[in-house]
Amino acid sequence: MTGIPAVSRRAVLGGAGAGLVVGAAGGGWGGRASAHRRKELLGDGRVAFHGARQAGIVEPAQARVEWAAFDLAAGTGRDRAAALLRDWSAAAARLAAGEPAGDGGGGIALDAGPSSLTVTFGFGASLFDKLGLADRRPPALAALPAFPGDALDPARSDGDLWVQLGADDALVAVHALRVLRRLAAGVAVPRWQMSGFARTPGATPRPMTGRNLMGQVDGTNNPRPQDPDFAAKVFADGPGWMAGGSYAVLRRIRMLLDDWESLPTDRQERLVGRRKSDGAPLSGGPDAGERTPVDLAATNPDGTLAIAPDAHVRVAAPASNGGAAMLRRGFSFHDGLLADGSPDAGLLFAAFQADPARGFVPVQQRLARGDGLSRFLRHEAGALFAVPPGAPEGGYVGQPLLEG
Ligand code: HEM
Numbered sequence: 001m002t003g004i005p006a007v008s009r010r011a012v013l014g015g016a017g018a019g020l021v022v023g024a025a026g027g028g029w030g031g032r033a034s035a036h037r038r039k040e041l042l043g044d045g046r047v048a049f050h051g052a053r054q055a056g057i058v059e060p061a062q063a064r065v066e067w068a069a070f071d072l073a074a075g076t077g078r079d080r081a082a083a084l085l086r087d088w089s090a091a092a093a094r095l096a097a098g099e100p101a102g103d104g105g106g107g108i109a110l111d112a113g114p115s116s117l118t119v120t121f122g123f124g125a126s127l128f129d130k131l132g133l134a135d136r137r138p139p140a141l142a143a144l145p146a147f148p149g150d151a152l153d154p155a156r157s158d159g160d161l162w163v164q165l166g167a168d169d170a171l172v173a174v175h176a177l178r179v180l181r182r183l184a185a186g187v188a189v190p191r192w193q194m195s196g197f198a199r200t201p202g203a204t205p206r207p208m209t210g211r212n213l214m215g216q217v218d219g220t221n222n223p224r225p226q227d228p229d230f231a232a233k234v235f236a237d238g239p240g241w242m243a244g245g246s247y248a249v250l251r252r253i254r255m256l257l258d259d260w261e262s263l264p265t266d267r268q269e270r271l272v273g274r275r276k277s278d279g280a281p282l283s284g285g286p287d288a289g290e291r292t293p294v295d296l297a298a299t300n301p302d303g304t305l306a307i308a309p310d311a312h313v314r315v316a317a318p319a320s321n322g323g324a325a326m327l328r329r330g331f332s333f334h335d336g337l338l339a340d341g342s343p344d345a346g347l348l349f350a351a352f353q354a355d356p357a358r359g360f361v362p363v364q365q366r367l368a369r370g371d372g373l374s375r376f377l378r379h380e381a382g383a384l385f386a387v388p389p390g391a392p393e394g395g396y397v398g399q400p401l402l403e404g
Helices: 078-096 125-130 170-183 230-234 257-261 265-272 312-316 360-370 372-376
Strands: 064-072 118-123 161-167 188-197 246-255 331-337 343-353 377-387
Touching: 064 125, 064 170, 078 118, 078 170, 161 170, 161 246, 170 188, 230 343, 257 343, 265 312, 265 372, 312 360, 343 377, 360 372, 372 377
Parallel strands: none
Antiparallel strands: 064 161, 064 188, 118 161, 118 377, 188 331, 246 343, 246 377, 331 343
């Protein structure tokens, strides 16, 4: 889920906070000496909104995410939808630069800087019908098949429009959502909303892949921006208005955490195929580390496969799925308790790919049948959105489609 290998964020860290700040060290007011030190202010992180690709895909997952889906209000035509995307893009660009957005956000993020805010917009298949654009709907946006075990709640699935707001400060993300909701008044109606979180940058001594709520290091074998075929896996090459865009598959996956946590660690590790402590593959021996390549053919001294037949990393691997690959960028959620007292918690799974038919679909088809982990998971909501390419300065996301 969380840990996308570090890539050069479009982030510019503000100079003002740079340099070593020693927090309340031996304070003159009698405070205890603190070892708390930080090099820069998290709030100063900046990711430009405008660019060839939308932000919020290759950037490392921020500490907090808000996902919100909207449906067009009755009677909304292409002009009003285009005006909304224009307003949303302008507000997103200002907020990402740490500027006021004019606003309706209640001032809740006034002092937290942009905190690496990214705003990502997506279009659902239903949008094209409502705007009379069915002939321009990309084939890759075709409805996903039903997968074994799916129990998707329609009220928390799909939608005409999707917005992903990620930031390293929860108030900044929520503020941005409030601003966008207000701009949508009368044009688009909120359909569902989900909040997620990931490791806060700086919480660990070095950048490391984050953990999910099952405690696993998650995100290791993601495609990496430096791979020669990265763009081909993650970004679409057409049709025209989608060239450089991507397709986001979302899933709210609840984890049966009480059952999972009752398993001994070695059993948990066999179900994934990696060590829990450091994410090293079980095929690598005691000296392996997180980055040791997975060897699906490796065997134990007794001849059994080191990575079990139903281990998640075997079933999900591109080698088991005709090369199918995707960029996973999920977040954890923890939304209180269900009626039976168990935690309503799990993974807001997000996968970005050039085409779901060569990414999520074949992999999930196999996982739903043969993944040992799936006994501890419940897919409760899902969606597929076309994520158009980024907008240039002065333009807005989706402009070539909506004005084309
Ligand atoms: C709550 C649900 C899930 C959990 C807890 C989970 C956890 C993990 C973990 C711990 C890894 C190993 C580290 C890594 O390479 O990232 C992994 C790998 C992977 N997962 Fe999942 N995963 C979940 C759902 C999914 C789903 C729904 C898909 C796609 C349909 C998926 C696709 C993959 C892929 C492609 C890999 C990399 C396999 C490889 O090439 O080694 N996962 N996952």
